[in-house]
Amino acid sequence: MRASRLEQHPLTYVRHRLGWSMERLARELHLAAARHGMILNPDRDRVYKWESGRVHAPDGDYQMLLAELLGVDQELVRTMGWPWWLPAYDIPYGFEPDGTRAVLREVLVALQHPERPDRRAFLAVGAAALTGVGQQWAAVEPGRLLGALHGRRVDGTLLAWLETRTDELRAMTNTNAPECTDLVHSLLRTSIQLIDNAVYDHATERRLHQVTASAAQCAGWLHFDQGEHAAAQTHWIAALHAAHTSADRDLGAGILSDLAYLATWLNLPTTAVTLLETAQSRTRSPAARAVLHLRRAGALATAGDERGTGHALITAENDLDRAQPGTTPAWASWMSQADVAIDSGRCWLALGRTRTAQESLSQAVALLPPSRERTRSLALAYRAESALAQHDLDAAAADARTALDTALATDAGRCITVVRTAVDHIAAHRTHPAVTALREYAQTTLPAAG
Incomplete structure (x- = not known):
């Protein structure tokens, strides 16, 4: 069952998706090793030790061969480490109640294990599957809400408090995003745990899912601003599920547009257009x-x-x-x-x-307004690029320096990345005095690219 993947080792989950037994995986590894002229003799026992945790991680040769069999880039293997590079969570859940519950549980697991690395430029769900998420969200009308779960009852005072805190945090993330991260995660964790464990009526359940959707949407933007694309996508897909359960179509459309924005950022405009056309049909x-x-x-x-x-x-x-x-x-x-x-x-x-x-x-x-400093840094960076294209190096350097100061003050990785790109483009004209000053200033203020 799909919901069991949280309890399985990632390699077990991947193997089951392929329909392979442990013996079959060992045989495929043996054949792959032979193609490389390597003398390796994997067997079922070795695969069992990997999946049971008796061996912390396969050695480098086995991981290289596994990645080749699974179509995973070797750079991802190197940067992510075992078992995080395994493609174990790249198929989205459906919008049935069990699917929404499982999506929210996965976000809760991620919140409880912050040491798990993010895939950064990689996505948890591929473009084709992501388009399917949008189409399914639009096609499936919210059905009966989940029945009351065992636990305590959510009273009106607690629910109103959660809704107020969600609105406040949404506003705060526009101006103090880094400081809000822990608060947003705490609110999201609380709302998911209430959905999992509390007792409530149908009206309360819808409001709980609406709080969860809003908090997950905010968390997604916090991750996106820091360049953590897979985490952003994971949170937005969870938010889409929760918004669907709450029957809030406008909120769902907004979340789908966030996923489209991410697709455009990663140079997947066709995927973005498809998602946005789907969203427009429901808002x-x-x-x-x-x-x-x-x-x-x-x-x-x-x-x-x-x-x-x-x-x-x-x-x-x-x-x-x-x-x-x-x-x-x-x-x-x-x-x-x-x-x-x-x-x-x-x-x-x-x-x-x-x-x-x-x-x-x-x-x-x-x-x-002054409260929109992240957006201001982007506008200035883009204006610097337009001045550069018109060969106005003085204006380009002036805007880039202001954009740099503004972006650094916001501590938003996305904004710093955009400004860094503009500075790099302008810095190519190194003989111009204003450009020389900008280059020297950037070298002392910009964090090292990573």
Whole structure:
């Protein structure tokens, strides 16, 4: 059963998915070794020792051969270590109640074992499977909520407190993300444990899942900002399950758009567009739809579709103009004309329309409030890139330095990465005095790339 994978050794889970016995795996390893001219004689007993933990880890040759059999890059084997590189958790659960419970349990396990490394640039779920997650979320209507579980009853006071803390933390993560990480994880852990162990009625269950979805969505962004892409994806898929159980379609659409944003970031624009089209079919809030269209514009720009990008940007602005007070879900409460401007600038920059990009980015910098420093650092970095493209090295260096200071103050790895890229591009013009000063400043302030 799928739910048993939490209790299985990752190698056992992978082997069962392949339909291989221990003897079959040993035989495949033997054949792989022979192809490399290696003299190895693996047998069932050796595989059993790996899976039972009697041997802490296979030696290097066996791990190399296992990775080859499983189609895993050797660099991932080296950086992740045993058994974390095994592709044991890359198939998403369905949206039935047992699937949602299992997804949330996996997030809880991850919270309880922070020593488990993240795959960084690698995703826990591949592009094809991720698209399937979105399609399944849209197709499956929320059914009967889970019955009450054994444990204590959730009273109204506790539930209201959880909802208030969730809203507060969502707002705080926009300005003090690193300081909020432990608080968000604590809230998420508490809400999942309540779902697992408490007694509640159907209305309370929906609200508990809504709290869990919001907390998991916030946690996903915290991981994404630090470049921990697999952890971000894992939390967002868990959030999508919880939002589905709570029957909150607008929240689910927002989470699906977060997954699309990650896909665009990792240069998977086709996957992103598919996810966003799915999300748009299930959201009703104009402000929420504006977010989806902005992210669709970003994906289309990455794919080089100038006409589609322009149409998506115009649609986003029109939807935002139609937003009425009280109709915007909490996850989209940050959406503003400044966000339309910065995303427009980033899209036009990607498409080579640098003057148009610079105008939009200047508008964004002027409109952003002081609380949006992470976004400001990105706008300044993109504006520096547009100035560079127009050969204005003084303006490019000035914006890059301000972007660098702003990004470092936020301690957001994603922002620092974007700024670092802009600085590196500008630094190629090393003979210009402003560029020389920027290079020297960056060398003393930027953390080492890792």
